[in-house]
Amino acid sequence: MENEQARTIEILQLAVQMEVDGKEFYQTASRKSGNKLAKELFHHLAVQEDVHRRKFVEIYEALKKGRHWPDVGSPPAKGGEIKSLFAEATKVLGSKFKVAESELEAIKTATDMEIRSYNLYHTRSTESTLPVEKQFYKTLAGEERGHHLALLDAYEYLSDPAGWFTKKEHWSLDGA
Secondary structure: OHHHHHHHHHHHHHHHHHHHHHHHHHHHHHHHOOOHHHHHHHHHHHHHHHHHHHHHHHHHHHHHOOOOOOOOOOOOOOHHHHHHHHHHHHHHHOOOOOOOHHHHHHHHHHHHHHHHHHHHHHHHHHHOOOHHHHHHHHHHHHHHHHHHHHHHHHHHHHHOHHHHHHHHHOOOOOOO
16 A cells, blocks of 8 residues: 555656646747747647646645545546637638748657656556546546647648648549
């Protein structure tokens, strides 16, 4: 049991640091971005990283004081916000714009960060013996997966907008 408690504390400390680092990265990327979609996506992800950090800190502090895992609720599902942000940006930007290579590189870095977060949270959701902890990490892993998919979609759109529209709108040439 003591080993499990130590592992839980270790994961919480790692998660807090990952979320702090993620927020800092996203804030910097948002400030540097000249593209509306990238700027707003990075800003949204920075806010989400801070929400996650606060929950981890609350759990960590409770456990360090010898209390049980607190009821922090599941992280709010924000997939709809990212989808509407993306839909609005693509309406404004269309398929004729320029994007800096540095923005695409930032999205690649962010994609890797989200995969690492997903892997940590997914693994912890399968390792934990505490049902509330399992569910918390399972929900978080799902949210990180959604962030990853949004970043992949943004990368595809920003690197090849015409191709993205063709794929999303299911346009095709039928030879007629």
